[in-house]
Amino acid sequence: MELCIANIKPAVGNKKKNLKKMESMISEEDADMYVFGEMALTGYTCRDEFRELAEEIDGPSINAMKEVAMKKGCYIIFGMPLKDREGVISNASVMVHPDGRVNAYRKSFLANFGPFEERFYFSPGREMPVFETRYGKIGMCICYDVFFPELVKGLVLKGADMIVCISASPTTTREFFEKVLPARAIENTAFVAYSNIVGTQENLVFWGGGQVYSPRGELLARGKYLKEGIIKTDVDFGEIEGARASRPTLRDTKADIFSEISKFFVEEHLYSGYMLVGLKMGKYASSKMRVGKVTVNCNGKIAEDIIGGIILYAGITRDKINLKESEEVSASFSSSERSMKITLKEEIKNAIDEGVNTKILSYIKDEEIFDIEE
Numbered sequence: 001m002e003l004c005i006a007n008i009k010p011a012v013g014n015k016k017k018n019l020k021k022m023e024s025m026i027s028e029e030d031a032d033m034y035v036f037g038e039m040a041l042t043g044y045t046c047r048d049e050f051r052e053l054a055e056e057i058d059g060p061s062i063n064a065m066k067e068v069a070m071k072k073g074c075y076i077i078f079g080m081p082l083k084d085r086e087g088v089i090s091n092a093s094v095m096v097h098p099d100g101r102v103n104a105y106r107k108s109f110l111a112n113f114g115p116f117e118e119r120f121y122f123s124p125g126r127e128m129p130v131f132e133t134r135y136g137k138i139g140m141c142i143c144y145d146v147f148f149p150e151l152v153k154g155l156v157l158k159g160a161d162m163i164v165c166i167s168a169s170p171t172t173t174r175e176f177f178e179k180v181l182p183a184r185a186i187e188n189t190a191f192v193a194y195s196n197i198v199g200t201q202e203n204l205v206f207w208g209g210g211q212v213y214s215p216r217g218e219l220l221a222r223g224k225y226l227k228e229g230i231i232k233t234d235v236d237f238g239e240i241e242g243a244r245a246s247r248p249t250l251r252d253t254k255a256d257i258f259s260e261i262s263k264f265f266v267e268e269h270l271y272s273g274y275m276l277v278g279l280k281m282g283k284y285a286s287s288k289m290r291v292g293k294v295t296v297n298c299n300g301k302i303a304e305d306i307i308g309g310i311i312l313y314a315g316i317t318r319d320k321i322n323l324k325e326s327e328e329v330s331a332s333f334s335s336s337e338r339s340m341k342i343t344l345k346e347e348i349k350n351a352i353d354e355g356v357n358t359k360i361l362s363y364i365k366d367e368e369i370f371d372i373e374e
Contacts, residue, residue, distance in 0.1 A: 001135040001235045004031035005210035007223050009199035012043030015053060015061055022078065023068050029230055032135065033075040035210075037197035038091070038143050038168040041080035045201040050121045054081035054089040062094060062102055069096040075133060077195075079142065079166045082106065084123070091122045093140040093166050095131055103131045105140040109148055115170070115204060116144075128154045136161035136237040143167040146177070150258065152184045156250065161237050162191035169196050170204045174225075178211075186217035189243040189250060191235055198228050215243035273352035274302040276361045277329065277369075278309025281342045284366050285333040286314045292335045297326035306331070340374045 006025050011017045018041050026034050038044065041061055042053045055061055061080065069076050075097060082092035082104055090106035097103075106125025110118035128151065130139045139155030139162070146152065146165045155163060163184060169177055177194070185192040191214060198208035210223040212233050221233040244250060285291055291314040296306055303323050310331060311318060330343035348361075348369050361369065 001033060001237070002031045002232060003193060003212060003235050004029050004034045004230055004232050005193060005195045005212065005221070005223060006034060006036050006230045007196060007198045007208035007210045007228060008036060008040055009228050010037075010040050010043040010197055012201055013046055013049055013053065014043075015041055018042065019061060019064055022065070022076075025230060026068055026072060026074070026076065029232065031074060031232060033077070033133075035164055035166065035193055035195040036076075036078035037195045037206075037210075038079040038093075038166045039081070040078045040166075040197060043201055044168040044197065044206070045204065046081075047117070047121070050081045050089060054083040056083045057094075057102055057104060059083070062096065065094075065096045066100045066102065069098055070100050073098045077140065077164055077166065079168075081122070088123050089121065090125060091118060091142060093142050093164070095138065095140065097133070103129065105129055105142070107142040107145060108151055109144045111144040128158060130155055130158045130160045135235070138162055138164055140164050140166070143169060146180055146184060149184065149187065150261070152188060153253065156188040156190050157253065160190060161240055162193060162235065163188070165192065165194045167194060167196040168204075168206060171207045171226075174207045174209065178209075181211065182213050182217040182219070185213040185215060186247070187249055189215040189240060189247060191215060191237075191240075193235075198226060215240050216247075273356075273361070274305035274329075275309045277344055277352070278306035278331075279313055280309070280361065280366060280369065281306070281331050281333075282310035282313030284342060284370070284372070285310075285331075285340060288340065289333065289335040289338045291316055291333050293320050293322075294334075295322045295324060295332045297324045297331070298329045299327065300325060302329070338374070340372060343371045343373075345369060345371060 008021055022036055065076050077095045079093055082090045084090055093105045095103045108125045110122055110124050112119040130137050137159045139160030152163055181192050181194055193212045195210045196208050197206045207225050209225045210231055212220040214220055221231040223229055223231040298306055307321055329349055332341045
C-alpha cells in the first residue's frame with residue numbers, strides 16, 4: 001500500500017479553504033491512502049466555534065471528501081469536530097473509503113492540561129473500532145491517545161495491522177511523540193503512521209514532521225519539521241508475520257492483567273453507583289455459573305452503567321445482553337443449566353438516587369444489597 005502522510009497548515013475556522021488544500025494535495029500525489037492531521041478540517045484552536053463548525057457523519061465536508069475518494073479510488077483520513085447529536089461533539093478521525101463508506105474514531109483521551117482545553121468542547125469516545133480496508137486492518141487514535149499503551153494494544157489485539165495517529169502536537173511535545181511512536185510499533189508489532197498539523201495558532205506552534213514506523217520500530221519515512229509537505233512510503237503488511245514471529249508480544253499478552261486493571265479502576269476510582277451495582281451483579285452471577293445470556297431490567301438512563309459493570313465481571317459481550325425498560329433494577333442471568341434473577345433492593349436504589357456515597361457498596365454483603373432468586 002502506498003501511504004501518503006500530509007502535514008498541512010489549516011486555516012482556523014475556514015473549512016472551505018482547508019478542504020480545497022486537502023483536495024489539492026490528493027490530486028497532486030498518487031497514493032492508496034492519504035492521512036491528514038488532527039482538526040485538519042477546521043484548525044485546532046477554534047474554541048467555542050467548534051460547536052458551529054462541527055458536522056454530522058453525512059455532512060457536507062465529509063461528502064466532499066467522499067467524492068474525492070471515489071474519484072481517486074483511495075482512502076482518506078483526516079481530523080474534524082464530529083456532531084454526534086444536538087449539543088454533543090467529538091474530536092474525531094474520519095476515514096473515507098474508495099467506495100464512499102465512512103468510518104469514524106472518537107478521541108478517547110482528551111487533553112486538558114497546559115494550553116489544551118479539549119474537555120470544554122468535546123465528549124470522550126468510549127470505543128476502540130478497527131476498520132477493514134482492501135490492504136489491511138486499520139486502527140486509529142488521536143494525539144494524546146498514543147500515550148496510553150492499553151488503547152493501542154487493544155486496537156492491535158482486535159486485529160489492527162497499522163495504527164494511524166493524527167495529531168495537533170506543538171513543538172514542546174515533539175520529543176515525547178518521537179520516543180513513543182516507535183515504542184508503540186515495537187511493543188505491538190504493527191505499523192504506526194503519524195500525521196501532525198503545521199503552523200502557528202494562537203500561542204501554539206505545531207511541528208509537522210509526519211512519520212511512519214515498521215512493526216520492528218524502524219523509521220520508514222519522516223516529513224520536514226515546521227513546513228507543509230508530504231511524505232510517501234510503501235507499507236508492506238507482509239512484514240508483520242515475521243516481526244510477530246521474532247518478537248511475539250501479542251501472543252504473550254496476558255488478558256488477566258488487563259482484567260485486573262479494569263476491575264481496580266472500576267472498583268477504586270469510578271464509584272458510579274449503578275456501575276458498581278452492575279459490577280456486583282456480574283461478580284455474583286459469574287461466581288455461580290458460566291453466564292450465557294443476561295436480561296437487564298431498568299430505566300434506560302442507568303442502563304449503560306449497569307450493563308458496563310455486568311460485562312466486566314460476567315465475561316460476556318454486549319450482544320448477549322438484552323435490555324428491558326423497567327422501574328425496578330434487576331438482571332436475569334442464565335446458563336445452559338442454571339438461571340437466577342438479582343434485584344436491587346428498593347431502599348438501596350433510593351439511597352443511590354439520593355446521592356449517597358456509593359463507595360460503601362463495595363463493602364456491603366450482596367444479600368444486603370440484592371434480592372436473589374434461583
